[in-house]
Amino acid sequence: MFNIESTDNFSLILDSAKKRFCRYGLKKTTMTEIAGDIGLSKASLYYYFSTKEELFKEVVKQEHKTFLNEIEGLLSSVVPAEELFHIYLERRLIYFRDFAHLSSLSLESINSLKPVYARLFENLRKEEIRLVSKILEKGIAAQDFENLDIAYYSQLFIAIFQGLRHNVLIKKDTINITEIEYSLLQRQYESALKMFVKGIKK
Amino acid sequence: MFNIESTDNFSLILDSAKKRFCRYGLKKTTMTEIAGDIGLSKASLYYYFSTKEELFKEVVKQEHKTFLNEIEGLLSSVVPAEELFHIYLERRLIYFRDFAHLSSLSLESINSLKPVYARLFENLRKEEIRLVSKILEKGIAAQDFENLDIAYYSQLFIAIFQGLRHNVLIKKDTINITEIEYSLLQRQYESALKMFVKGIKK
DNA sequence: TTTAGACTTTCTAACTAAAAAAGTCAAATG
DNA sequence: CATTTGACTTTTTTAGTTAGAAAGTCTAAA
Known part of the structure; x- marks a missing residue:
């Protein structure tokens, strides 16, 4: 970590x-x-x-970049798109657990979060959508997936899994995630990915 | 309404x-x-x-019951399970939009909501899971769906669509949902349902 | 059984002052 | 010159405090 x-x-x-x-x-x-x-x-x-805000943003950006780079590095490899999705989600969950406090800001956001942080997290989300787009592209190029609307499906993909993560946090008042919650989320991620891939497979 | x-x-x-x-x-x-x-x-x-809380709970319960009954009434009809899912989600979105303020409590909950309301909404969620279970059962009985783990898949179903709804609210500071957000959500619902059904179809 | 006026209790919003934390800057260090 | 800091100012948070509002109670009357 x-x-x-x-x-x-x-x-x-x-x-x-x-x-x-x-x-x-x-x-x-x-x-x-x-x-x-x-x-x-x-x-x-x-x-x-220059400010505490700046420092915080830098930390979040850097952590997120490290996470994305890890996956992005595999894009040009022989690893098939479906497997890339799997790896992405696996790492995404670890990232989620370890940095829950960082993204817990997105919880505070519901009330009165400064627009600057909202923009920051929106940007991270967009970068993840971009990564998912690339995985989709790869899958389409390899004739694994149908020729679908990439922009829409990558947005949908992120929405589904972000939504599943949120379900875990929404009830809780603490940030810490229990092992039980985590392993259920893991299982849901697997199921949802399976369905998603089946839904777009050629 | x-x-x-x-x-x-x-x-x-x-x-x-x-x-x-x-x-x-x-x-x-x-x-x-x-x-x-x-x-x-x-x-x-x-x-x-006896209390304002009691009154509020009664309102929420009654509205939710009305919503559920409408779908439940179709369970014994000839309408196939897949179509029931479709109807359920269609109504669920309307219910979501019209009663956003009621369920907006689930947003306040993130901070410091009295456990009593948390329990209330948890109960509503459980009732919806129960309804989805019945739809799944029907689909399985009709040989439309695989013989799957009903408890798990109904929970997953609710988690996915609740998660998608939350994605809409999470960024906003107002409760009112724009037409654009609503129609995107509608489209995501359709796509996700399609995938879900494809994933469990025989 | 149902209703309401007058009541008490509890909660909230709007202040305040003190403390803490953010943020600045001129001088110092190496 | 790049870096560091102590002493500084400004801003934000916190912990009271209080007044007004809203919740909730009770007894008597219709």
Whole structure:
């Protein structure tokens, strides 16, 4: 979950921020704490990041990018589209569990989330749609899938699985997901993917 | 959406409460207002309903029952299971739009909703799962569907479509759903149903 | 049995002040 | 020059506080 130790302050700040944001969320993490973690003063943080918001966005973006890159790297491989979907969803669930606090913002959003974060998460969603589009393209090119409306089906795909994730959070008041909830979600993901693929297969 | 005018006070209260809860939600509706609508004193309301919470629950339950009964009535008809799913989802969307304010509680729930309402909505969800189970049963009995795990698949069914609905609300800060969002949801419902049925068909 | 006026209790919205956290900057360090 | 910081200002959050509103109660009357 937390990778290599970095050396430069920029990365050290991101690392510490990531840990704290994941554990305590945006609101319950202070700039002073992050600075303290790596033996810097708060003022120094502002040398690297203009605002707390900026820092948070950077953490979220980077984590998401790492996640997407992992899948994207397989796009040009021989792995078939269906298997790519499987891998994508598998990793997506792990990402969901580990970074629930980051995306828990999307829960706060229901009330009164600053538009800037709404835009951030909307962008991440769009990037995932783009990735799914590419997988669909690959499947169509390989004659695995029908020649369908890629834009629509990738949007649908993301909507279904995001929806399933939300069902887990919606009832709860804590962010932590139990093993039972997680394994049910896993099973639902498998079933839903099976249906989705069957629905678009040639 | 709002049916026959009732005569007894019990029903008059429910009618007025329904209208106000749908339009303004639970918090923005006062017992005095409801009483005023039908020319009763607030104290009289408490003769029929012990608490505001009780009244609200009664309204939600009744509306949901009306919705479910409509579909349940078709269970013993010649309408095939697949068509029942179609009808169910069609009505479910209308119900969703018209009573968004009622179920908007499920949004408030994310923060700090009293467990009693959480239980209420959980019960409604369970009743819908039960209905879907019956449709599945019918399909299996008619040899339309595979002999699958009914409990699991009805839960999955509800999860998928509830999830899709949530995707619409999650971004918004208002409860009102635009025509564009609604028609996309309609289309997603159709696609998802198609896949679901294809996935379990014999 | 049903209703309502007058009542009490509970909740909420709007303030406040104090504390905490965000954010700034000139000077210092190396 | 790039980086860091202590001391600073500004903004936000929190914890009271209070007044008004709304929930909820009760007794007497129709």
